[in-house]
Amino acid sequence: MQYVSTRAAASAASQSPQQFSDILLGGLAPDGGLYLPTEYPQVTGAELDAWRKLSYAELAFEILKKFATDIPEADLKALTAKTYTADVYRNAREGESPADITPLRVLEESKGRRLVLQALSNGPTLAFKDMAMQLLGNLFEYALAKKNAELNIFGATSGDTGSAAEYAMRGKKGIRVFMLSPHKKMSAFQTAQMFSLQDPNIFNIAVEGVFDDCQDMVKAVSNDLPFKAKQKIGTVNSINWARVVAQVVYYFRGYLAATASNDQKVSFTVPSGNFGNICAGHIARMMGLPIDKLVAATNENDVLDEFFRTGVYRVRKSAETYHTSSPSMDISKASNFERFIYDLVGRDAERTRALFLKVETHGGFDLSGYPGSDGDEFTKVAQYGFKSGKSTHKDRLDTIRDVADDYGIVIDTHTADGIKVARENLEPGVTMIVLETALAAKFNETILEALGEDAERPAGFENIEALEQRFVVMPADVAKMKDYIATNTGL
Numbered sequence: 001m002q003y004v005s006t007r008a009a010a011s012a013a014s015q016s017p018q019q020f021s022d023i024l025l026g027g028l029a030p031d032g033g034l035y036l037p038t039e040y041p042q043v044t045g046a047e048l049d050a051w052r053k054l055s056y057a058e059l060a061f062e063i064l065k066k067f068a069t070d071i072p073e074a075d076l077k078a079l080t081a082k083t084y085t086a087d088v089y090r091n092a093r094e095g096e097s098p099a100d101i102t103p104l105r106v107l108e109e110s111k112g113r114r115l116v117l118q119a120l121s122n123g124p125t126l127a128f129k130d131m132a133m134q135l136l137g138n139l140f141e142y143a144l145a146k147k148n149a150e151l152n153i154f155g156a157t158s159g160d161t162g163s164a165a166e167y168a169m170r171g172k173k174g175i176r177v178f179m180l181s182p183h184k185k186m187s188a189f190q191t192a193q194m195f196s197l198q199d200p201n202i203f204n205i206a207v208e209g210v211f212d213d214c215q216d217m218v219k220a221v222s223n224d225l226p227f228k229a230k231q232k233i234g235t236v237n238s239i240n241w242a243r244v245v246a247q248v249v250y251y252f253r254g255y256l257a258a259t260a261s262n263d264q265k266v267s268f269t270v271p272s273g274n275f276g277n278i279c280a281g282h283i284a285r286m287m288g289l290p291i292d293k294l295v296a297a298t299n300e301n302d303v304l305d306e307f308f309r310t311g312v313y314r315v316r317k318s319a320e321t322y323h324t325s326s327p328s329m330d331i332s333k334a335s336n337f338e339r340f341i342y343d344l345v346g347r348d349a350e351r352t353r354a355l356f357l358k359v360e361t362h363g364g365f366d367l368s369g370y371p372g373s374d375g376d377e378f379t380k381v382a383q384y385g386f387k388s389g390k391s392t393h394k395d396r397l398d399t400i401r402d403v404a405d406d407y408g409i410v411i412d413t414h415t416a417d418g419i420k421v422a423r424e425n426l427e428p429g430v431t432m433i434v435l436e437t438a439l440a441a442k443f444n445e446t447i448l449e450a451l452g453e454d455a456e457r458p459a460g461f462e463n464i465e466a467l468e469q470r471f472v473v474m475p476a477d478v479a480k481m482k483d484y485i486a487t488n489t490g491l
């Protein structure tokens with residue numbers, strides 16, 4: 001299995017196809033594109049039948065080995081077995097089995113309509129990002145040990161990604177994590193989750209500024225190429241290919257758990273921001289999984305909903321990005337979207353490059369086919385099964401209340417956006433699976449507003465705010481940041 005950039009000119013020698021391990025530790029391709037396999041591996045009906053009996057870890061192995069063909073199978077099997085265990089995904093709700101890793105819960109079944117929740121948030125940080133990040137931690141440790149190399153992960157977070165990265169990388173040999181967050185701007189729960197880690201390879205840096213200041217510092221440090229090379233700096237952001245592949249697994253798992261035979265169809269509704277999660281659904285579908293619709297649910301930041309309704313992709317400026325009560329979907333630009341567009345335009349790299357350069361220069365592109373637009377591929381979007389919808393703060397509050405009343409469970413704000421949009425897209429005879437992307441305890445302020453009571457916390461999280469915290473406070477000063485990194489890496 002080989003990988004190419006979505007912007008790779010076939011002739012460019014520097015763009016020769018890469019193996020899985022070559023792109024594992026990197027981010028963007030050198031030409032600014034994203035990596036995708038040269039073709040999607042196909043799954044047969046016989047394989048799907050056989051996979052119905054597998055554990056989550058065994059299924060993850062079967063799917064990953066189609067993509068990571070340069071890792072010996074025995075090693076990959078050991079890595080997936082170590083990653084997907086019941087004790088890592090122990091935060092399952094009452095009545096759900098942690099051994100299922102991503103247990104399903106039927107919410108509603110009437111008149112041929114079936115609404116199901118797939119819990120992806122039972123890992124250490126109570127958000128779906130653990131599903132991929134936990135595997136990444138083990139893959140990185142494995143790959144670095146082979147090369148006798150080390151890696152210093154440097155990133156900025158406003159919440160979910162940073163904590164998932166830290167919990168995946170804590171205690172891993174050859175890896176340090178330097179994570180910037182805006183000082184006193186995260187919720188008490190999120191702050192405690194990250195800052196209570198005492199592992200010597202985890203460095204929490206609270207920056208005196210807002211999230212954009214943190215991101216600017218990451219960019220400034222990453223643009224200093226000699227420093228970046230000397231300090232062996234890498235990232236784990238949502239465009240990382242291994243993260244996307246790890247997410248493909250739970251679409252298969254959800255399908256197999258919700259159906260009895262392969263002639264049944266299932267749709268998925270996915271609370272979306274950077275298009276990473278739903279991009280994995282697109283890939284599962286391209287591999288032959290019988291997915292009917294993939295429904296992107298957005299909050300007030302509706303860049304994706306706008307595209308799937310109109311064919312116009314229009315990114316927002318950061319000043320136009322709303323701060324909402326489903327904050328992990330507050331994005332102005334969907335960083336994985338280029339992967340889908342590449343397929344949509346028939347894997348034409350020149351065209352993909354031109355469209356995304358237009359995003360940089362003109363803030364977007366238009367595939368609606370109207371006079372003056374950049375193309376007419378929007379007519380093909382339906383063939384890929386995509387639909388979308390949007391949800392607001394009021395919708396979240398209403399949905400959290402409805403779900404508590406009707407089904408007796410408390411859902412988080414992002415999942416509420418998903419359920420709201422899923423209900424608008426139910427069809428008779430097709431099971432609708434909503435991906436649960438976080439547990440309610442993480443976003444308690446809004447649960448309190450909706451229900452007048454606190455979200456229940458999984459065991460072990462009762463008093464995390466009282467744990468001792470380990471972090472440094474720093475001004476938004478690039479030179480000081482570089483000093484801090486160099487001192488702590490000793491490089």
Ligand SMILES: *Cc1c(COP(=O)(O)O)cnc(C)c1O
Pocket residue numbers: 127128129160161238271272273274275276277278328329414437438
């Ligand atoms: C990251 C995140 C999302 C959005 O996922 P994307 O892959 O960026 O589309 C949704 N919900 C929660 C809770 C998240 O942490």
